[in-house]
Amino acid sequence: MTSANAAQGTGRARTARERARTELTREIKEEARRQLADAGANGLSLRAVARELGMVSSALYRYYPSRDDLLTALIIDAYDAVGEAAERAALTPGAPARDRWAAACHAIRDWARSHPHEYALIYGSPVPGYRAPQSTVGPASRVPLALVGLVAAAAASGELAGPEAAGPEAAGPGALDPRGPVGAALAAQATELSAALGLTEVPPQALVGAVIAWTQLFGMISFELFGQFVGSFEPADALFDRAVCQLAALAGLG
Amino acid sequence: MTSANAAQGTGRARTARERARTELTREIKEEARRQLADAGANGLSLRAVARELGMVSSALYRYYPSRDDLLTALIIDAYDAVGEAAERAALTPGAPARDRWAAACHAIRDWARSHPHEYALIYGSPVPGYRAPQSTVGPASRVPLALVGLVAAAAASGELAGPEAAGPEAAGPGALDPRGPVGAALAAQATELSAALGLTEVPPQALVGAVIAWTQLFGMISFELFGQFVGSFEPADALFDRAVCQLAALAGLG
DNA sequence: TGTACATCAGTGAACGCGCGTTCACTGATGTAC
């Protein structure tokens, strides 16, 4: 480990080749991200990336075996970036669950607004002809896991509002009750999922509430970024804030 | 008006040319929709459409002056189709508002599931390089109008649950209250919008609730169609049903 | 009813462009002795 050219984790020396390789890999992805903005995922072109980097197109094949592999790398990076933002905001220890929830929602929205094309890449229409490989699944689940984890933590600490806290009228029409116990089919899916996640202490209706809130959150962000609010609720800040409060209530954090 | 070749609305005679033209216009859009499925909006190609119809590509320019105009026609058709489905379900007279709400939500989801590529075209990531013209705005607002109209009708008939019906705990933390009065910024946007729509009788928080519910609805459908539920809540029927009930409550129809 | 003219749908060739991927190669960097 001779200072300058020591490898980060291992003690192996990093050769100039290795350094050049990581650097160029980074530059390729950076340029590709820039091109997502102009042309979208379908329009991402190895030739254009190479051209912009001053290389010949065939040289890129030393770094990514195909266009789809480059796309996969971008997708994983994007999921990791938004996932990390959500985790960082959600896992602030000490703060009440409700505040952590709001912080996570805002962190996700902020990331989406500052990276709209990467957001579209992962939460927009599927890229035709592209099948996401297994390696994207882990990164993709970081955001929902962070949100569900929040609810699980609240359940563990007794912060979670049960259905009995929902007031008299919420106890009304049985299965239609939006905050009451979930139906059998849904409960089965929920318990299976929470078992898979190792979160057995979270009650099914809270998990379901968190998942529904998760979809709402991204519905809101997608409408904002994809232009459905043009001419009505734009800017969408106030609408978003209110939705976040409602979501917290749905997830039992209200 | 000599029976067979009388024009539909006007009394003008329809020539063979006119009939051929409407027929081919229909066939072009039909084939283009088929290609959306394979290649997505970016991949929609005039040449491929022409090839499939047994025409030469330049012939299509008699029908659409450019690729983007064909895309616009598809977008308008899609908005109209989902809008009509929503209206038909929402405007059933007599039924209670809550049921009409659920019917509209299910009608929209059903349309989306049976036309996933058209759904992606209008609610997915924006097509790079394509600017939606003004003519799409009217069709695009049919769905939100149908939903807001439902809430407005409920308000007019006294069916709408006010904030006071939300139970003791909902009256809690002032501005954070998810069902209480909306803040000033949001109220201003809401009243401006309802004035523009000519729906002055609907209170701002009900309008805001309807809009938030609208975003949630499409968040749910997008996640279902775009694959975010793969491996967890799939099929999403039970989750969707529950979300719809919660949405009705948020919109004041619960 | 028949004829002369106008309209317009569809053809075929062309322009100029971009794409992903393969392959044999040169020459620089790294490694084992």
Add this chain to the structure above:
DNA sequence: TGTACATCAGTGAACGCGCGTTCACTGATGTAC
């Protein structure tokens, strides 16, 4: 420390493909007299 060999990043040409759009044209359909 120096040399022989192996590794591998990047080149340049090529393959075969598809695209949107323009343009001069042919020939069928429609219309006015």
